[in-house]
Amino acid sequence: MKIIYFHGFASSGASGTVQTLRKIMPDIEVIAPDIPIDPQEALPYLKELCRQEQPDLIIGTSMGGMYAQQMRGFKRICVNPAFNMSRLSKVLKTGEHEFLNRRKDNQKTFRITRDIIQHFNQMERQQFKDITPDEQQICWGLFGINDTSVNTYDLFRKYYTQATRFEGEHRLNEKVLRHTVIPLAKQILQLQ
Numbered sequence: 001m002k003i004i005y006f007h008g009f010a011s012s013g014a015s016g017t018v019q020t021l022r023k024i025m026p027d028i029e030v031i032a033p034d035i036p037i038d039p040q041e042a043l044p045y046l047k048e049l050c051r052q053e054q055p056d057l058i059i060g061t062s063m064g065g066m067y068a069q070q071m072r073g074f075k076r077i078c079v080n081p082a083f084n085m086s087r088l089s090k091v092l093k094t095g096e097h098e099f100l101n102r103r104k105d106n107q108k109t110f111r112i113t114r115d116i117i118q119h120f121n122q123m124e125r126q127q128f129k130d131i132t133p134d135e136q137q138i139c140w141g142l143f144g145i146n147d148t149s150v151n152t153y154d155l156f157r158k159y160y161t162q163a164t165r166f167e168g169e170h171r172l173n174e175k176v177l178r179h180t181v182i183p184l185a186k187q188i189l190q191l192q
Contacts, residue, residue: 001189004055005032006046006064008171009082009091010110012101017061020177025185031055034103035064037110039085039123043070050074056189059181061172062150065141069156070127072135075188079142079181080170082150086121091149128159136160140188142180144168 003025007015013032021030031053036042050058050071058076060068065081085092094112141156141163149170157163166180185191 001028001057001191002053002055003028003030003057003059003185004050004053005030006058006060006067007032007035007101008062008064009085010097010100012099012103014102014104015100017172017177020174021059021182024178024182028189034105035067037112038116038119040119042067043123047071057185059185062170066124066127069139072130073138075138077140077142077181077184077188078156079172080144080147080150081141081152081156083127083152083155084124084150086117086124088150092117092120131159136162140164140184142166142184144170144176 005018005021007013012034018030018032033049036045046067055074058068058071058074059079060076060081061079062082063085065078066083066085068076069078069081082088092112094114096109096111098109099107139160139162141160143153143163143165145165145167147170153163153165166176168176172181
């Protein structure tokens with residue numbers, strides 16, 4: 001079994017969520033790429049990675065949930081998906097920013113430009129295209145009741161039926177992983 005995990009904005013494949021997933025599910029291979037900052041690079045990269053790896057499940061959180069939703073043909077869980085990145089002015093603002101976690105390329109900072117914000121906006125306008133009834137059966141949304149950063153539950157429900165709220169905030173912790181995300185992942189992977 002193989003899971004690909006898509007991290008949130010300014011994070012990396014070395015996040016605490018990835019470490020916890022690997023600890024809780026040691027028999028499952030967890031692939032966790034560092035997602036490029038610009039969606040014009042990130043989206044094709046992630047689609048190609050999924051095509052090559054053929055994961056049994058994709059789990060994405062926040063920005064990663066927004067990307068996960070777009071991986072047509074794969075089972076996926078979108079946790080607190082940030083479908084409107086270009087409008088999150090507290091997060092996506094021009095200038096130099098620091099990564100929250102170590103990246104494989106050892107980069108410590110990244111730059112957000114107006115072009116990158118525009119690229120997010122262009123991608124967001126296309127992200128819900130080509131959703132078939134079959135797609136609706138293989139995409140799940142998990143939404144923290146106390147998430148004050150992103151609230152896309154209603155937007156997700158406009159396109160998908162499998163949406164659940166959980167007791168938690170925007171960022172995941174081990175409790176939410178153990179009691180909400182992992183049980184759903186095991187159910188999808190038929191490991192229970």
